[in-house]
Amino acid sequence: MASIAFVFKVLCVSFLFIFVASRPTIRPKTFNVQRHGSKPDGKTDNANVFTSIWSRACKRKSGSSKIYVPKGIFYLGGVEFVGPCKNPIEFVIDGTLLAPANPSDIKQDTWINFRYINNLSISGSGTLDGQGKQSWPLNDCHKNLNCPKLAMTMGFAFVNNSNIKDITSLNSKMGHFNFFSVHHFNITGVTITASGDSPNTDGIKMGSCSNMHISNTNIGTGDDCIAILSGTTNLDISNVKCGPGHGISVGSLGKNKDEKDVKNLTVRDVIFNGTSDGIRIKTWESSASKILVSNFVYENIQMIDVGKPINIDQKYCPHPPCEHEQKGESHVQIQDLKLKNIYGTSKNKVAMNLQCSKSFPCKNIELIDINIKSNGLENSSSIAVCENVDGSMSGKMVPQHCLN
Ligand SMILES: *[C@@H]1O[C@H](CO)[C@@H](O)[C@H](O)[C@H]1NC(C)=O
Ligand SMILES: *[C@@H]1O[C@H](CO)[C@@H](O)[C@H](O)[C@H]1NC(C)=O
Ligand SMILES: *[C@@H]1O[C@H](CO)[C@@H](O)[C@H](O)[C@H]1NC(C)=O
Ligand SMILES: *[C@@H]1O[C@H](CO)[C@@H](O)[C@H](O)[C@H]1NC(C)=O
Ligand SMILES: *[C@@H]1O[C@H](CO)[C@@H](O)[C@H](O)[C@H]1NC(C)=O
Ligand SMILES: *[C@@H]1O[C@H](CO)[C@@H](O)[C@H](O)[C@H]1NC(C)=O
Numbered sequence: 001m002a003s004i005a006f007v008f009k010v011l012c013v014s015f016l017f018i019f020v021a022s023r024p025t026i027r028p029k030t031f032n033v034q035r036h037g038s039k040p041d042g043k044t045d046n047a048n049v050f051t052s053i054w055s056r057a058c059k060r061k062s063g064s065s066k067i068y069v070p071k072g073i074f075y076l077g078g079v080e081f082v083g084p085c086k087n088p089i090e091f092v093i094d095g096t097l098l099a100p101a102n103p104s105d106i107k108q109d110t111w112i113n114f115r116y117i118n119n120l121s122i123s124g125s126g127t128l129d130g131q132g133k134q135s136w137p138l139n140d141c142h143k144n145l146n147c148p149k150l151a152m153t154m155g156f157a158f159v160n161n162s163n164i165k166d167i168t169s170l171n172s173k174m175g176h177f178n179f180f181s182v183h184h185f186n187i188t189g190v191t192i193t194a195s196g197d198s199p200n201t202d203g204i205k206m207g208s209c210s211n212m213h214i215s216n217t218n219i220g221t222g223d224d225c226i227a228i229l230s231g232t233t234n235l236d237i238s239n240v241k242c243g244p245g246h247g248i249s250v251g252s253l254g255k256n257k258d259e260k261d262v263k264n265l266t267v268r269d270v271i272f273n274g275t276s277d278g279i280r281i282k283t284w285e286s287s288a289s290k291i292l293v294s295n296f297v298y299e300n301i302q303m304i305d306v307g308k309p310i311n312i313d314q315k316y317c318p319h320p321p322c323e324h325e326q327k328g329e330s331h332v333q334i335q336d337l338k339l340k341n342i343y344g345t346s347k348n349k350v351a352m353n354l355q356c357s358k359s360f361p362c363k364n365i366e367l368i369d370i371n372i373k374s375n376g377l378e379n380s381s382s383i384a385v386c387e388n389v390d391g392s393m394s395g396k397m398v399p400q401h402c403l404n
């Protein structure tokens with residue numbers, strides 16, 4: 001009897017062992033940064049500790065890893081988290097990551113940079129505090145060639161199948177989140193904040209990216225809420241609040257030779273509140289590249305006191321004169337744009353500016369139910385301006401359209 005009971009126990013224990021051993025990929029191994037030597041005193045630079053934790057988590061063969069930043073203020077110099085990693089990695093930030101206030105203490109383009117990673121997930125109730133206030137007055141590169149280089153808050157390059165959830169980014173020095181060659185990436189529940197007069201503090205900036213989704217996100221900064229640059233395709237934006245800031249901006253495009261098409265953008269259920277621009281596409285007046293901007297849908301968009309609610313500007317030239325070898329009209333072709341149910345108020349009389357290229361007129365611009373009133377004092381009716389546009393309209397039309 002005793003031996004049977006013993007065999008039974010051994011069997012149970014082995015089954016338990018097999019059961020436990022077969023599930024290491026289900027529960028990730030947690031690396032709590034504080035238990036691994038980081039100091040939440042707001043002073044000690046934790047950069048080395050963070051990178052060494054990252055490299056252990058990234059190399060782990062036996063399952064996924066979770067790097068956990070508990071509540072507390074973790075001062076962090078510039079860090080780079082580089083893959084490829086063996087397994088998925090979660091980064092859960094419940095505390096505050098505090099950037100150096102002095103911009104020259106970050107010796108790289110981006111304060112926290114992720115490269116060559118698949119299956120990365122960043123989440124938590126915490127904050128990335130870029131401490132930009134001290135840097136903003138130094139941002140004078142338009143007139144000073146020796147201006148200091150200011151870092152972006154968080155960057156992703158060559159990152160796939162990944163996401164950011166819930167965290168807050170505060171007072172970046174330059175842009176908050178920067179994406180280059182990133183594919184299948186979701187951003188949701190994120191809050192991005194910097195004051196309306198802080199220079200170049202773009203919320204989310206991307207180039208050469210595809211299949212990104214941005215949803216339920218609140219962005220208020222001194223520059224573009226979202227900036228969409230060359231080579232971006234299949235981008236979906238929904239339930240975003242933007243303001244203060246410069247709106248959701250495609251471009252500027254066309255300035256450089258090697259630019260790529262921007263295709264398949266949807267922007268739905270977005271509120272622009274007190275922004276300088278809302279829906280914006282800008283291409284350089286004289287452009288080197290001949291590219292396509294196409295298949296865009298903007299739907300259910302509210303404008304609250306927006307400077308230029310709808311603004312296609314193919315004569316973009318912020319610091320004239322805009323000299324280029326291929327002088328003249330923009331060579332960027334804009335086509336297949338649908339604007340549906342766009343309503344609210346415009347600060348300026350021109351609520352809709354469709355200023356397209358003479359050499360490559362806009363094609364198939366579809367306007368459906370536009371109702372944007374001017375809230376200027378002098379005259380309550382808003383107007384539309386059209387140049388070189390071909391399209392169609394239906395439904396309510398305020399301002400009165402000016403299509404051919
Ligand atoms: C990422 O996830 C995909 C799909 O689940 C999987 O095929 C791939 O092996 C994963 N890669 C890493 C590095 O975790
Ligand atoms: C990421 O996705 C792109 C496009 O799907 C692909 O070309 C690239 O090889 C992927 N990178 C990695 C590291 O898996
Ligand atoms: C992104 O969200 C979509 C649903 O909106 C989901 O199907 C997809 O798996 C998510 N991708 C990542 C990488 O989180
Ligand atoms: C457009 O992008 C969406 C994602 O935003 C994707 O689901 C859809 O397949 C894309 N359409 C085309 C024609 O590529
Ligand atoms: C728009 O912004 C103003 C001023 O910041 C704020 O009071 C108002 O609640 C905002 N409206 C919406 C709908 O978010
Ligand atoms: C208001 O604007 C409309 C259309 O632009 C114009 O016809 C009208 O004369 C203007 N009224 C005033 C008082 O300026």
